[in-house]
Amino acid sequence: MNAPTLWIIFPIGLGVLLLFINNQRFLSLVGGSIAVILAAIAQFVPIEVALRVGSLSLRLDSGITILGRSLVIPPTEGSLLALIYGAAALWFFGAEASRTATRLVPLGFMIIALMVASIAVQPFLYAALFIEMAILLAIPMLTSIYRPPGRGVVRFLIYQTLAMPFILLAGWLLAGVEASPGDLALTAQSAAMLGMGFAFLLAIFPLYSWIPLLIEENSPYLVGFLLWILPTITIIFGAGFLDRYSWLRSSPQLILALRYVGLLMVVTGGAFAAFQRHLGRIMAYGSIAETGFSLLALSVDLRLGIPILFLLIPARALGLAVWSLSLTIIKENVETMRFGEARGILRVTPLAGAGMIVATLSAGAFPLLAGFPSRLALWEGLSRESVGAALWMAVGIAGLLTSAFRSLAVISMADEYTAWTPRESFTQMTMLGLGMIGLFLLGLFPQAVHFFLANLPLMFEQLGR
Amino acid sequence: MELTFAWTAVILMVITSAGLLFVRDWRWNIILLAIQYLGMFVLTLQHWPIGMASVKVVAGWMSAAILGMTRSGLSEDASAEESLGPRGRLFHLFAAATVVLIIAVVTPAVDTIMADAGFPVTNGGLLLIGMGLLHLGITARILQVAIGLMTVLSGFEILYSAVEGSVLVAALLAVINLGLALVGAYLLIAANAQKTESL
Numbered sequence: 001m002n003a004p005t006l007w008i009i010f011p012i013g014l015g016v017l018l019l020f021i022n023n024q025r026f027l028s029l030v031g032g033s034i035a036v037i038l039a040a041i042a043q044f045v046p047i048e049v050a051l052r053v054g055s056l057s058l059r060l061d062s063g064i065t066i067l068g069r070s071l072v073i074p075p076t077e078g079s080l081l082a083l084i085y086g087a088a089a090l091w092f093f094g095a096e097a098s099r100t101a102t103r104l105v106p107l108g109f110m111i112i113a114l115m116v117a118s119i120a121v122q123p124f125l126y127a128a129l130f131i132e133m134a135i136l137l138a139i140p141m142l143t144s145i146y147r148p149p150g151r152g153v154v155r156f157l158i159y160q161t162l163a164m165p166f167i168l169l170a171g172w173l174l175a176g177v178e179a180s181p182g183d184l185a186l187t188a189q190s191a192a193m194l195g196m197g198f199a200f201l202l203a204i205f206p207l208y209s210w211i212p213l214l215i216e217e218n219s220p221y222l223v224g225f226l227l228w229i230l231p232t233i234t235i236i237f238g239a240g241f242l243d244r245y246s247w248l249r250s251s252p253q254l255i256l257a258l259r260y261v262g263l264l265m266v267v268t269g270g271a272f273a274a275f276q277r278h279l280g281r282i283m284a285y286g287s288i289a290e291t292g293f294s295l296l297a298l299s300v301d302l303r304l305g306i307p308i309l310f311l312l313i314p315a316r317a318l319g320l321a322v323w324s325l326s327l328t329i330i331k332e333n334v335e336t337m338r339f340g341e342a343r344g345i346l347r348v349t350p351l352a353g354a355g356m357i358v359a360t361l362s363a364g365a366f367p368l369l370a371g372f373p374s375r376l377a378l379w380e381g382l383s384r385e386s387v388g389a390a391l392w393m394a395v396g397i398a399g400l401l402t403s404a405f406r407s408l409a410v411i412s413m414a415d416e417y418t419a420w421t422p423r424e425s426f427t428q429m430t431m432l433g434l435g436m437i438g439l440f441l442l443g444l445f446p447q448a449v450h451f452f453l454a455n456l457p458l459m460f461e462q463l464g465r
Numbered sequence: 466m467e468l469t470f471a472w473t474a475v476i477l478m479v480i481t482s483a484g485l486l487f488v489r490d491w492r493w494n495i496i497l498l499a500i501q502y503l504g505m506f507v508l509t510l511q512h513w514p515i516g517m518a519s520v521k522v523v524a525g526w527m528s529a530a531i532l533g534m535t536r537s538g539l540s541e542d543a544s545a546e547e548s549l550g551p552r553g554r555l556f557h558l559f560a561a562a563t564v565v566l567i568i569a570v571v572t573p574a575v576d577t578i579m580a581d582a583g584f585p586v587t588n589g590g591l592l593l594i595g596m597g598l599l600h601l602g603i604t605a606r607i608l609q610v611a612i613g614l615m616t617v618l619s620g621f622e623i624l625y626s627a628v629e630g631s632v633l634v635a636a637l638l639a640v641i642n643l644g645l646a647l648v649g650a651y652l653l654i655a656a657n658a659q660k661t662e663s664l
Contacts, residue, residue, distance in 0.1 A: 067633040129637040136644040140651055148656045154610055157648065158601055161614050164641075165594075165621035172628050173578075189578060 002061035003047050003073035007038060007081055008117045015109035021102075028096035031105035035089035042081035043452065047073060063122075070122040076458040080236070081116065083310075083452050084229075087317035088112050091225050094321055097431040098221035098328040107141040108225060110134075115233040124244070125171025127237050128164045131201065131230075135160040138226055142218050152213030159200050159207055160230075166197030174245055181247055191254065194241065201234045202291055205264045212284040220280055220331065224324025227287040228317050235294045235309065242298065243460040249302075259299035259382075263392045265292025270364075270399025274406070279330065279337040279356065282403045283323050286363040289396055290316050293378060296393065300381040302463050308378050310456045314449050315362065315370040315442060322435035323359035326352040329428055330411075344414030348423050351432040353411045357404055358436050362443070364400030370442035467511070471585035474507035478589055482596035483561045485612055486603075487554060495533040498612055499526055501593070505619045508589045509626045512582070517635050521622060524639035528615060528646030535650035536608060539657045557603070564595040582627030593620025607656050611649025618642060 014034065021027055045051065050059040063072040073081065091108065095101035114134040118127035139157060143149045173190035177183065199207055215223045242249050269289030276282045290312070297309040327337065329352035334341045346353040358369065365375035375397070383390035424432070441448065457463070481501040488494055502525030509518040568591045576587040597616030600609060622638055 067631075067636055069631060069633040126631075126634060126637070129634065129641065132641050133637070133644060136641070136648050139648045143652070143655055145651060145655045146658045148658065149607070149652050151605065153652070154605065154607070158610065158614065161645070162617070165618070165625075168625060168629075169621075172625075186578075 001058070002064050004064045004071035004117070004120055006060070007042065007073060007085070008071060008113045008120065011038070011109040011113035011116075015106045015113070018106035018109065021106075024096045024099060024101040027101040027105040028092055028094075031092035031095070031101070031109065032089045035085045035092055035109075039082045039085035039089060042078045042085060045078075047075040047078060049075075069126065071117060071120045072122050073116075073120050074459070076455065077119065079452050079455045080119075080459060083313060083456070084112060084116065084233075086452075087228065087314065087321075090317065090321050091228070094221070094325050094431045094435070097425070097428040098219065098325050100219050100221050100328070103141050104222060104225060107137055111137050111141070111226075112229060115229055118233060118237060119240075123171070124237075124240055125168065125174075127240075128167035128171075128197070131234065131237070132161060132164045134230070138230075142214070142222055142226070150213060150217030152210050152215075152217045155210035156214055159203070159210055163197050163200035166193050166200065170194035170197055174241075174248075177247065178245065187247065191248075191251075195257070198234070198238055202231055202238075202295075203288065204261055204291075205268050205288075208288050211288060212278075212281040215280040215284045215327075216278065216337075220283060220324040220327035224283070224287075224320045224327075227284075227324075228320045231287075231291045231294065232313055232316065235291075235298075239298060239306070239309065239460065239463060242302075243463045246462070249462065255299050258295050259386070259389055262292045262295030262297075262299055263389055263396070265289060265295060266396030267292075267392055267399070268396075270396030270403075272399075273403035274399040276403065277339040279339075279342055279407060280327055282360065282407060283320075283327060286323070286360060286400060286403070287320060289400055290320075290363060292396065293375060296382060296389075297378055300378070300385055304377070304381045306457045306460065306463050307453065308374055308381065310453045311374040311377065311446070311449075314452075315374055318370055318435065318438050318442060319359045319362045322355045322432065322439060323363075325428075325431060325435065326355035326359065329424060329432075330356065333423055339410045343410055344412070344418060346411040347414050347418055347420045350420070350422055351424055351429050351436075355432045355436055356411075357408050358439055360400065360404035360407060362439050364404055365397050366401065366404070368440065368443045370439045372443050373446035468585065470507055471511055471583070471589075474504040475585050475589045475592065477501075478504040478592055479565065482593060482600075482616060485616065486557045486561055486596070486600060491536045491608060492533075494608065494612060495529050495536070498532075498615065499529045501616065501619065502526055502529065504589065505593070505623055508586050508623045511586050512627045513630060513635075517630070517632065518626075520635050520639050521626075524642045525615075525619070528642050531643070531646040531650050532608065532611060532653075535653050539653065560599055560603070561596065564599050565592065568592050568595050579624060579627055582624065586623060586627055590620045590622075590624035593617065593623065595620075607649060607652045611645060611652075614645055614649075615642065618645070 047060045047062050050057050062074050063070050092105050095104040111134045114130045118130035121127055143153050170190050170193035173193055177187050177190050203211055248254055266289045269285045269292055273282045273285035294309060294312055297305045329349050330345055331337055333348050334345060362369035362371040365372050379390055379393060382393060478501055481497045484497045485494060502522050506518055506522035509521050572588045576584055579587055593616050597613050597620060600613035600616060
């Protein structure tokens with residue numbers, strides 16, 4: 001047995017099999033349970049170490065060779081896999097409540113497996129090919145064959161596909177830079193290619209116009225899943241470039257560029273969120289700001305930045321899951337998610353309304369919520385290097401908090417004597433309740449996830465050392 | 466002789482990629498796309514053995530067939546082709562000419578970066594990338610978007626074949642091409658669903 005078979009090939013095969021099942025509850029429970037098992041194996045079964053079970057000796061090899069190239073999951077990446085599949089379990093368990101299990105669970109397994117493959121493939125720059133395959137699988141997940149696709153889906157497909165050529169060519173050019181480090185022109189060309197590739201992949205300003213469109217047109221839960229998995233793995237893939245190429249790591253221009261781009265994402269995300277009049281678009285801009293925080297984490301001293309980067313992952317996964325599930329439930333009860341239509345919706349979907357507000361506040365670093373510890377650490381780290389940058393980050397956070405309070409005002413603004421008529425199902429209430437408790441627990445006891453996160457920086461050879 | 470073949474392929478690709486911009490009949494679009502993949506095969510042959518290069522043309526033709534078969538199953542009324550007026554044609558001609566001109570100017574510089582891939586290879590690759598991007602910029606119709614993306618990828622694959630000879634990469638790129646065609650077909654059917662219902 002080997003690790004890539006377990007965490008890449010098996011989930012793809014499982015996803016294909018699950019496509020033939022139509023029962024929401026069954027899919028949600030089976031998908032979530034299998035994801036939990038995969039996460040537990042990743043966390044507790046060491047790779048490349050022989051285990052004796054009675055008279056049997058089991059050993060999980062780290063690599064597999066396909067067509068002359070390898071897929072390798074080293075022992076140091078076990079915790080990352082546990083985090084990814086653990087978060088996937090969260091999304092899959094919530095899929096029944098959002099009534100998206102038939103699409104999310106089968107295709108979600110395949111997308112996650114391909115994203116894991118993108119981290120595992122050697123040479124690592126082939127990752128762009130796997131990411132592109134995941135993007136292609138995301139299209140049938142997002143759209144129904146019975147409904148015309150919107151502009152957001154088409155734009156998503158175009159922008160994400162254009163990233164692949166840039167990343168592949170940048171990878172080839174970077175090999176040239178390694179061979180002749182003094183060639184400044186080649187260095188500039190490869191950095192520009194790499195920048196363009198990641199700008200498309202991470203939907204960097206101004207290439208993020210598809211995100212709000214996508215949320216308006218599709219199920220927020222499905223879009224939320226993509227807004228969690230795609231940027232998370234892409235950022236780790238990007239950090240892999242920094243880890244591998246010392247000239248990139250030590251380039252002050254690149255660090256500055258990361259900082260400015262991160263701030264641009266946080267500030268524009270926060271500011272646009274503050275002025276939106278559509279609950280879905282607020283989540284879109286919130287997720288854009290989240291990507292900005294991750295980029296900012298890569299721009300501070302990496303001994304501090306890398307642990308912060310990993311600390312941002314669980315908060316993002318849980319926050320987006322609660323946020324998108326809440327919006328999906330709200331969307332079921334209103335015609336559109338515009339402020340005018342969603343006025344007073346708190347009396348119809350109280351837990352969904354509360355979940356949305358708590359998740360928005362968490363994204364805006366509200367104290368005692370999941371997003372607070374990582375953002376506070378990031379803010380502190382950033383302020384040590386540039387007070388101006390820390391102030392701009394505060395502007396973005398203020399925008400996110402403003403959007404949370406505006407949303408709260410709108411959903412609670414019902415006519416006088418309007419009765420409370422909750423329409424949430426038991427499953428929806430359970431999942432939202434658990435999600436909100438999770439957001440508080442992560443905020444109150446951030447050390448609870450330390451068990452998963454402590455070894456994650458070891459996956460890099462140079463970063464954070 | 467090889468060089469003559471390569472330049473012939475480039476000229477063929479100028480015609481097909483420009484044709485894709487002007488022609489609105491989907492049948493001609495699919496035929497032009499298939500011919501474009503033939504040109505791509507010739508240029509890929511400059512650096513790859515015939516076995517690997519034929520993967521490109523086979524995958525390309527399969528992709529064109531997927532799009533063609535899907536489109537042929539849709540009613541003519543349901544997705545009526547928008548026709549280009551004389552001004553539209555003039556604009557497209559001007560834009561295509563600008564792209565060809567820019568490509569001609571930048572080819573020598575890019576050829577140096579691309580490890581001297583050869584002028585026809587670099588020129589052909591850049592031409593398809595440029596025309597594909599132009600295509601994506603001026604249309605929002607699903608079939609045209611799919612063809613535009615496939616054109617951009619074809620151009621990139623020509624360039625990339627000069628620097629990368631991995632079998633895995635060739636296989637994955639073929640899978641991506643086919644996947645793109647399948648996604649295009651899926652979106653075409655979805656875009657047509659409501660219209661068909663209302664007929």
